[in-house]
Amino acid sequence: MSRWNGLAIVGAALIAMGLSIPARATDLIIESWRNDDLAIWQDKIIPVFEAKHPDIKVTFSPYAPREYDAALNVKLKAGTAGDLITCRPFDLSLKLFNDGQLAPLNDLPGIDNFTKLAKAAWTTDDGKTTFCVPMAAVIHGFFYNKAIFKKLNLEPPQTMDEFFAVLDKVKKDGEYTPLVLGTADQWDSAYMGYQNIGPSYWQGENGRLGLLDGSQKLTDPQFVEPFKVLARWGQYMGDGYSARTYADSQNLFTLGKGAIYPTGSWETATFRSQADFDLGIFPPPRPKAGDQCFINDHPDIGLGLNPASKNAAAARVFLEWLTTPEFAEIYANQLPGFFPLQSAEVKLTDPLAQQFASWRKDCKSSFRSFYQILSRGTPSEDSESWVLTANVINGVTTPEQASERLENDLKGWYAPHKK
């Protein structure tokens, strides 16, 4: 074959190929700390979206949660972060927005499917600009081992007194750890201890907003009481709880060695797969019979747009999908325990998830008290609360000392508390 013929054939082949190659798919990358959800996203959520939008490919790319913030920070500074950023609630994401690393989403179709309260975690202080689409909230509560309760003839407690009575009974029996919680990781003490039972004492939003405007102080009784309750927990937590990590607690409970586990709705899926006993849940016990109940209903995960993304248009399409009831339903049912924040009602299939969600009817909702604004300075109240709560349970710091330290820290940099 002569050289020219050969070239002609190759040329024709190339042209033919060019005509038949489909338009290149846009690749979207989602940054996240939810290693736990990798399988669900890859198998259940993303395929639904891609079926509707065949020209967009989405990759869910998580890090170990401890390393997420540091790694994300670096990548954003260097301009190598993904198109969609999973947003932590409140100040951590607000800072990103203020630094120009999250795009404003006020004009996103569907952003009005969320109430103001739902968007609060991802809106600027003045309430004007939203920068992440709310994805999920988690509800704090108490899981219990129904088999153990049945065996020891126990009922889920309604009040704090009943709660301690139950713990006493389990401790007396001696075979099981009454309260499964550790203080080694610290955050579990803070969120599943103080922030779990706390709202019932400081009246939820009432207390939280009072702290914000300075009308209430952390040394007020309603904020010290929860610490006093926590100081009594140590004796029910079993041997060596000060070296028990969150993972240890999970294992202890799911292997049937503990009776009650203060934790949140996020454990629903995990416990279902790992525990071989019947699971039950009850809301935080009220301080006194007849008190209004309060739950910690915490907006936890949002998704935002990286303004430096080269595929912003496709990313917006994805974000829009996130505001639809279709997404809410898939997400809520694939990840029971994570509740979508859309105003529209979502049908939940998991009974425990349903039960958690039902608490919203009778109980008033609030979220972790230190998350909005109060962790903006140095030291951050929330971070300090980790260490102090663990200390209180360990008996190293008294409830009064802990409250004082928190209040002093706040006085140091937060104007409404300086007077």
Next chain:
Amino acid sequence: MRSAALSAADAEAFASAPAPKRPVRWHILVFLAPAASIYTVVMLLPLVESLWLSFFTTGADRSVVFTGLGNYARLLLDPTWARFFWNALRNNLIFFAINMAVQNPIGILLAALLSLPKLRGRGFYRTAFFLPTMLSFVIVGFVWRLLLSPTWGVAKSFLSFFGLGAWFEPWLGQSSTALITLSLISVWQFVGIPMMLVHAALLIIPDELIEAAESEGIVGFAQFFKVKLPLIWPSIGIVSMLTFVGNFNAFDLVFISQGSNAGPDYSTDLLGTLLYRSYFGAGTQIGDPYMGATVAGVMFAIIFGGVALYLITIQRRIAYYSF
């Protein structure tokens, strides 16, 4: 065309000249360039830049403001920062002291045993002792956490076996014991290094010297202390210096085992973890790159100062023996 045969004098002159002395010896430049440039650009300049950052801070309207030694004053004196700094410094000194007191003597002991003549299984033992040093911090932190965990009772059962069950405590969960425990874990991990270096130093000692000592009746412990030890001081010196630099830079073990908050109650907080937390933040605490750079500056001063002090005072006095 040059004659192939050179005169004897020419040949001698040529042979003894170190290198062609004519124009520029380009090859020297070529040899030095890659290493010098990578080292300068990637190691030194960023260090200088990081330290430079410590002289700035964020102004009122999020601008960058020069503040001189203000950050350092804040770090050392302002209670918000100072309590963490002095705590971390104290912890680091304790960490270092334990390493020096435990790691090096054990390393020397093992090295002495390994250097005994006609020791069977030497290669096996050496590899075994060096294995912990080969492990990543992830493995070391994870495994020791597991072994010491009260929930899984491994350490407890072990102690009970010897009737010492009552001695067990959740060491990693108590402020009084957590730092010491981590220090010992660090010792366990790195004892392989002094062991290797001292072992090698002992192997160098000529047999004749040992034989001479033995012929005079000096054996066993006496032989070690009187003959061998003085000859290996230089190695011990280097190991000490490396331990110092390593310890004041330590971060990974605490991070893996206790998290960046270095609990319980900051009792395991080292300068390295303080640096990480200051720069990147922790949990909801937002990081501050300027204070992070300040912590790095102080760490640099301490490490550099310590090494300089060592070189000036001790290194001079160690006698070097060559064979």
Next chain:
Amino acid sequence: MSVIVGARSSIVRSAFVHIVLIVYTIIALIPAIVVLVNSFKSRRAIFGSPMSLPTPDTFSLIGYQRVFERGNFLLYFENSVIVTLVSLALIIVFGAMAAFALSEYEFRGHRALGLYLVLGVMIPIRLGTVGIVKLMASAGLSDTLTALILVYTAQGLPLAIYILAEFMRGVSADLKSAARIDGLSEYSILFFVVMPLIRPAIATIVVFTMIPIWNDLWFPLVLAPGERTRTITIGAQSFVGQFLTDWNAVLAALSLAILPVLVLYLAFSRQLIRGLTAGAVK
């Protein structure tokens, strides 16, 4: 006591020595063995009876399965290998070149330069993290293996230069002169005459430098955390979730991570000892 003051070949003394050595061997090896053994057990068995060996009931390869299915373990492995080997190669080659220049030639400022380069042994490179991150970002090297390689090379050069220079001084000058007479260029002398003679030193550097590079957590995290450039240490973490940890996979991943280091060590250990005993570090 005949144990202490005795003939060299006392059996009691020998037994005593071996007992001490064996005790410490157990202390040294137990943790790695625990990880390895448990990586072959089911989750219940891992936490139910952590110290027992896998029985036919509890034996499970699920950890290893998941490691290879989920996540890109082979990719992480590959990344670690590339980063480690390339860094080692650059450290040895560039280090040897610089060491040769410093030890072989007299030129103005060569002492100061030597001190400058070796100073790096004392400087912990992490202190410059802030600057390095910015540097890599502005060079467009963020999230690349190249960034890691450059950092590790910079980190390893000072010690390598120090050790290699020491050894090179010991190579006979006559050998080098003869080579020059034969017309060999300086480059050839370095790579074909001197280097082969200092293999123990090279082995020493390989062993001591390879371990911290392979196991490093910090720089892969801050410089190259992206999926495509992850190394094994970061990769093993991908099985650690926010609330759910896949223990089987974590243990399997960690076990797999030990192997290459161990293999390289065994390969180089003979040369390593020769290198150390020939006076690499005095």
